[in-house]
Amino acid sequence: MPVTVFAGTGYYVPDRVVTNEELTQYMDTSDEWIVERTGITERRWVSDGMSGAEMARRASVMALEAAEMRADEIDAIVLATLSPDHFFPGTGVFLQRELGLGTVPALDIRAQCSGFVYGLSVADAWIRSGQFRNVLLVGVEIQSTGIDVSTRGRDIAVLFGDGAGAAVLTATEDADRGVLSTRIHSDGRHAEVLWAEAASSRKNPRISKEDIEAGRHYPTMEGRDVFKHAVTRMPEAVLEVLSAHGLEPSDIDLLIPHQANLRISQMVQRRLGLPDEKVFNNIQSYGNTTAATIPIALAEAVRAGRLGRGDLLALVAFGSGFTWGASLIRW
Ligand code: COA
Numbered sequence: 001m002p003v004t005v006f007a008g009t010g011y012y013v014p015d016r017v018v019t020n021e022e023l024t025q026y027m028d029t030s031d032e033w034i035v036e037r038t039g040i041t042e043r044r045w046v047s048d049g050m051s052g053a054e055m056a057r058r059a060s061v062m063a064l065e066a067a068e069m070r071a072d073e074i075d076a077i078v079l080a081t082l083s084p085d086h087f088f089p090g091t092g093v094f095l096q097r098e099l100g101l102g103t104v105p106a107l108d109i110r111a112q113c114s115g116f117v118y119g120l121s122v123a124d125a126w127i128r129s130g131q132f133r134n135v136l137l138v139g140v141e142i143q144s145t146g147i148d149v150s151t152r153g154r155d156i157a158v159l160f161g162d163g164a165g166a167a168v169l170t171a172t173e174d175a176d177r178g179v180l181s182t183r184i185h186s187d188g189r190h191a192e193v194l195w196a197e198a199a200s201s202r203k204n205p206r207i208s209k210e211d212i213e214a215g216r217h218y219p220t221m222e223g224r225d226v227f228k229h230a231v232t233r234m235p236e237a238v239l240e241v242l243s244a245h246g247l248e249p250s251d252i253d254l255l256i257p258h259q260a261n262l263r264i265s266q267m268v269q270r271r272l273g274l275p276d277e278k279v280f281n282n283i284q285s286y287g288n289t290t291a292a293t294i295p296i297a298l299a300e301a302v303r304a305g306r307l308g309r310g311d312l313l314a315l316v317a318f319g320s321g322f323t324w325g326a327s328l329i330r331w
Pocket of ligand 1 (some may be wrong): 028029030033034037038113154155156158159221222223224226227260261264288318319320
């Protein structure tokens, strides 16, 4: 049976750097508050009409180059985003068109911060079943056009950033490496803890002047509730994939946690008993780029030489839904 390996990774972040200092011009906040509570010092925001599809294309081209693969060798696209360029169709088909991929399928995944891990679960199943050989898996997010950058929205606005990450996944017959397991979960009882109420197809019209005045088109979040669940579910998910293979946290060579908040990552790290050198964080520079955080971090970790052949890599995510999951990969 084929096994899924990462043949290449890539990422793209917009040029515009938004520092904590810049945010103080729009809202009542401070560099000190943001750094202390979240670890973030700056993030990237799109400008000049940059689309999610275009960021995804740039990240994908980098991943294809790293994989030494032509775009026309891709058999399917899985694209995770909570901020599609349009309500429909999904961003995946725009990416498919821009890459000139003929008629290969493009599947959009709606699992928020867990989107990349959910997407990996799907792509890995396709590859292992022999349905597709080469799958392009992308996480892309434009948060900056959907957040309230006034003091009203400061708890969320300081956290999020824009970017895209991509991975080319391919089938191999090597028995000693590849994706070992991915486990995904959700708990919709918490759906409104972190969500955007409007626009909504439950209403006609889907968004009203009143919605906009009340800020219902901006995301809202019970930050403490999210924090509490994240620091429980993330270690739990890592232990779940490890135990499926009789492995321990100490077997992990590199953990890439979803970059929600540096304090969350540090708590997950502590709960798993991992030393600093075994955890990769880049939230300091990019904030939380939702579905894009894990593939951006993975692409950076690869380029920083943090992963060698045979290393045990763990990916773990938690986000709105709630959704969460983890994946274990022999690199
Ligand atoms: N700057 C300054 N003050 C801010 C602020 C900001 N950007 N955002 C909120 N505050 C204020 C609040 O208004 C509150 O003031 P009050 O005490 O006068 O009411 C105070 O800071 C404390 O707010 P609180 O929400 O209790 O802070 P916190 O310690 O929980 O930290 C988060 C807030 C958002 C950083 C934290 O809850 C968090 O990171 N949660 C997880 C969020 C997350 O990861 N989301 C994505 C999941 S994928």
